[in-house]
Amino acid sequence: MAEAPARPADELDLQAANGSPARIGRPVLRYGGADRTTGAQRFVADLSFPGASQVALVTIPVGCAEIVGVDSSQARRVPGVLDVVTAAELPSPMPRFGPSHQDRPVLAAGGVNFHGEPVAAVVAETTDAAQAAARLMRVDFRELPGVYTLDAALAPGAHLVHDPSIRPGDPRAERNVLEDALYTWGDVAEAQAHTDVVVEHDYTFPMVTHFPIEPGGTVVVPTEQGGLDVYSPVQHPYLLQRTIASVIGLPLNQVRVFAPDPGGAFGGKQNPKLEPLMAFIALRMRRACRLVLSLEETFHAMRRAGCRIRARTGFTRDGELTFHEVHADYQIGAYADVAPRVMAKGSYVAAGPYRIPAVRIAARAVMTNTTPSTAFRGFGSPQVAWATESQLDAGARLLGLDGLEIRRRNLVARGEAFVRGASAARADGEWRESLEKAAELVGWGEPLAPNRGRGIAVGIKPGATSGLSQSLVRLLCDGSAIVYAGTSDMGQGARTLWQQIVAEELGTPIDRVSVISGDTGTVPFDLQTSASRSTVFMGSAVLEACRDVRRRVLELYAETTGVPAEELDEAPGALITPDGRLSLPEAAREALGTLRGEFIGQGTRRLRGKGDHPLGGDAAFYEFNATAIEVEVDRETGELLLTKHVSVSDVGTELNALQVVSQDEGAAIMGLGHSQMEQLLLDEHGRIRNLGALDYRIPTFNDVPLELVTAAVENHDGPGPYGSKGISEGALLCTAGALGAAVAQATGVVIRDLPLTPERVWAALRDAEARSRADAELRSAP
Amino acid sequence: MSAGGLHDLQTVALTVNGSERTVAVPAHRTLLDALRDEMGLTGSKTCCAEGECGACTVLLDGRAVNACLVLCAEADGHEVTTVEGLSERGLTDLQEEFLNAGAVQCGFCIPGQVVSAEYLLRGNPSPSEEQIREALSGNLCRCAGYQRIVRAVQATAARRRGDRG
Numbered sequence A: 001m002a003e004a005p006a007r008p009a010d011e012l013d014l015q016a017a018n019g020s021p022a023r024i025g026r027p028v029l030r031y032g033g034a035d036r037t038t039g040a041q042r043f044v045a046d047l048s049f050p051g052a053s054q055v056a057l058v059t060i061p062v063g064c065a066e067i068v069g070v071d072s073s074q075a076r077r078v079p080g081v082l083d084v085v086t087a088a089e090l091p092s093p094m095p096r097f098g099p100s101h102q103d104r105p106v107l108a109a110g111g112v113n114f115h116g117e118p119v120a121a122v123v124a125e126t127t128d129a130a131q132a133a134a135r136l137m138r139v140d141f142r143e144l145p146g147v148y149t150l151d152a153a154l155a156p157g158a159h160l161v162h163d164p165s166i167r168p169g170d171p172r173a174e175r176n177v178l179e180d181a182l183y184t185w186g187d188v189a190e191a192q193a194h195t196d197v198v199v200e201h202d203y204t205f206p207m208v209t210h211f212p213i214e215p216g217g218t219v220v221v222p223t224e225q226g227g228l229d230v231y232s233p234v235q236h237p238y239l240l241q242r243t244i245a246s247v248i249g250l251p252l253n254q255v256r257v258f259a260p261d262p263g264g265a266f267g268g269k270q271n272p273k274l275e276p277l278m279a280f281i282a283l284r285m286r287r288a289c290r291l292v293l294s295l296e297e298t299f300h301a302m303r304r305a306g307c308r309i310r311a312r313t314g315f316t317r318d319g320e321l322t323f324h325e326v327h328a329d330y331q332i333g334a335y336a337d338v339a340p341r342v343m344a345k346g347s348y349v350a351a352g353p354y355r356i357p358a359v360r361i362a363a364r365a366v367m368t369n370t371t372p373s374t375a376f377r378g379f380g381s382p383q384v385a386w387a388t389e390s391q392l393d394a395g396a397r398l399l400g401l402d403g404l405e406i407r408r409r410n411l412v413a414r415g416e417a418f419v420r421g422a423s424a425a426r427a428d429g430e431w432r433e434s435l436e437k438a439a440e441l442v443g444w445g446e447p448l449a450p451n452r453g454r455g456i457a458v459g460i461k462p463g464a465t466s467g468l469s470q471s472l473v474r475l476l477c478d479g480s481a482i483v484y485a486g487t488s489d490m491g492q493g494a495r496t497l498w499q500q501i502v503a504e505e506l507g508t509p510i511d512r513v514s515v516i517s518g519d520t521g522t523v524p525f526d527l528q529t530s531a532s533r534s535t536v537f538m539g540s541a542v543l544e545a546c547r548d549v550r551r552r553v554l555e556l557y558a559e560t561t562g563v564p565a566e567e568l569d570e571a572p573g574a575l576i577t578p579d580g581r582l583s584l585p586e587a588a589r590e591a592l593g594t595l596r597g598e599f600i601g602q603g604t605r606r607l608r609g610k611g612d613h614p615l616g617g618d619a620a621f622y623e624f625n626a627t628a629i630e631v632e633v634d635r636e637t638g639e640l641l642l643t644k645h646v647s648v649s650d651v652g653t654e655l656n657a658l659q660v661v662s663q664d665e666g667a668a669i670m671g672l673g674h675s676q677m678e679q680l681l682l683d684e685h686g687r688i689r690n691l692g693a694l695d696y697r698i699p700t701f702n703d704v705p706l707e708l709v710t711a712a713v714e715n716h717d718g719p720g721p722y723g724s725k726g727i728s729e730g731a732l733l734c735t736a737g738a739l740g741a742a743v744a745q746a747t748g749v750v751i752r753d754l755p756l757t758p759e760r761v762w763a764a765l766r767d768a769e770a771r772s773r774a775d776a777e778l779r780s781a782p
Numbered sequence B: 001m002s003a004g005g006l007h008d009l010q011t012v013a014l015t016v017n018g019s020e021r022t023v024a025v026p027a028h029r030t031l032l033d034a035l036r037d038e039m040g041l042t043g044s045k046t047c048c049a050e051g052e053c054g055a056c057t058v059l060l061d062g063r064a065v066n067a068c069l070v071l072c073a074e075a076d077g078h079e080v081t082t083v084e085g086l087s088e089r090g091l092t093d094l095q096e097e098f099l100n101a102g103a104v105q106c107g108f109c110i111p112g113q114v115v116s117a118e119y120l121l122r123g124n125p126s127p128s129e130e131q132i133r134e135a136l137s138g139n140l141c142r143c144a145g146y147q148r149i150v151r152a153v154q155a156t157a158a159r160r161r162g163d164r165g
């Protein structure tokens, strides 16, 4: 096994990194980092558009209603107001869009399906005027009996979130179930015969919101050629381009998407939301239109699907899993967005990375009148991992095993299938190493202080199952280089990796490599920045583009110098000539000669899906993580103090150690958010009760565990450049399971609903005490 | 400062990053919006606009405040330093240490973190980890570089004390 040191960043040798030739694996400083510390970095709200009109959205204070009328007369009288756009001003029938189901209207038409869905937009000369006018809009509505919970949505005769007319040909259109998934293998009934212990429990995972610190916004500028320039901090500029082109009816070349770096996205900025509306408004106004969102508006724009899971699990007396049954209902919200895939992909790994002879996983994507849920770091896996990991601990407790031992006995080895049947999936790493490393780093088995407990858990998540990334690399005559790569740099530091790859492959110093992204008008196609795919997909495309450059240098060098091409060879950063090694930039200079010019290399990484696979293809890689937590519980208040939090990820190869640490720590803390404190609460009208930063709490500096340690297992076995894998989500997949097990050990009380807030822990302890008192009385009764 | 009705503009004179500035703003205009929209200083960011996230942190007469909670008019006659002001002569040691520690991810919260941390270090050249966490607890980072930021502040403190570099 390769070394997996715990790595506080101050042990990472930065000086060596930026000066030395070997750039892969080094903690190279972030591309564009300096501008992010001085405030010079321009996010979408920082861009200036002189003469732009400002847009404010109009909403109503309920989650489900029929719109009876909209009166804009007062609003229009506000000085500076230019226009008010309602459904009546847009095409009829209202255009709809969406990545899988075309169900989301450009603007609410006829009714509102979730709290915060805009029913109108005010356009004005200034933001002040737009907002003042928006407050004066009178929307007459009739509230409908919306469905805000899973139970309400699934009840017989429940209000249908979508009128069946917008789900033509869908046999489930008379219900609020949008899609379902079923994964089975083995024979559960038969497996029960070899089962000694069965545990069966219900678990819940809350709806949580992304809460990017940058709320974001959109600016659309009509061009003189009749096209549109769209500015939006999206993860998928090419999907936005295609969506705008299709709802408006423009060729792709007339829609140019500029995607300023998102100030945090986490999946929430993948898919188009308000951009189509802004495109219609800008076309109507024939001028630039700008919408800057508030944090509250982002709560209405993105969230993670909540989930309720019933799990039934069998073990032998030795702690071997015999069967596992999961029923998972994902509460997805008012429009599909990408949520059906979250459900299908998350539940695909609901049996965890384990060797289980018989499994039955049934999952449903259930619509409710709530914020449409979308991709969110972990993509459906953390929800089911919470249940499955807790089930393992429940079995372990019954069998007198500990959390580490039961996982050792069931974790699959490399090459072994953890999903069986027609669409099998096999372990693509030595996952046991991560488990053992996490146990070692947390001090598993060491004596515990009073009121403390430890838990350990593992999580997996399938990477992308299909993909396409294209890249161009230009090696200029002075040896500097420009990379064109469409990956969104939303905090993970993608551009830094492209710099490192170019430096490695072309021998150009890092500080002479620049990266262009975020502009569909100049940068070649990239399918998506999601699923931690970019290192593997775009990384491979950049690598291939560099190799293409090298081949071109070799050819032209042969032509210019007369040295036969057969006598030349190329290698990373060098051209090998009969007279010895030439640095590639030098060889390029010689080859280009006095006319100068440049070399242009192209790279493509394509992964075709498989039509018959339930996920549309095999995952390019799996993210695997083991997390171990030690917690101290204050029995008086229910408060949890995390004394130690260890996260170990199987990364293949670290391309940039510093960025891996940042991603791991960030994901770990985000995992503590949904495990400990975050949850969206709705009232009986479907309104978010804790709307905004005052009432919705995310982790702060004070919530960081006393000791937070991340480590990586490197076996250089990933499909990406130099054996890398995607790494950005691992550290939150199983945080909840590890924390839940730690609390259970510390208190003797098992809690199966997240988040583990002080109130919830305190109430569970109180209830347990009451129960044991009652039991004692029963026993002492004559 | 001249008084006026709800929609009247008030003239506010203040010192921003060492320069005298005069702006005409309505009474409800926050210092944050005035900096960003009237003075083109977009380094201070808007997230919650209600004093909970710290993305808008600036120094007002040398004290760290949430600029979204201060009315522009309240800053009349006062001195404001934004992240741009701190960075006037290139990256500070603190900003360098943010980069070295890997504290900068998406970067949206970072200007606010830098201003808050600078304020802390000016008042307390050797803060403990506990004091750093407490001083920065009003600055949210969803990329959660919290541990990296603590290290950056510690490294800067050490550097300023001459312990290294």
Ligand code: FES
Pocket (backbone or CB within 6 Å): B045, B046, B047, B048, B049, B050, B051, B052, B053, B054, B055, B056, B057, B066, B067, B068, B069
């Ligand atoms: S924007 Fe000022 S504290 Fe959040």
Ligand code: FES
Pocket (backbone or CB within 6 Å): A213, A263, A264, A491, B103, B104, B105, B106, B107, B108, B109, B110, B140, B141, B142, B143, B144, B145
């Ligand atoms: S760096 Fe992204 S929010 Fe702090």
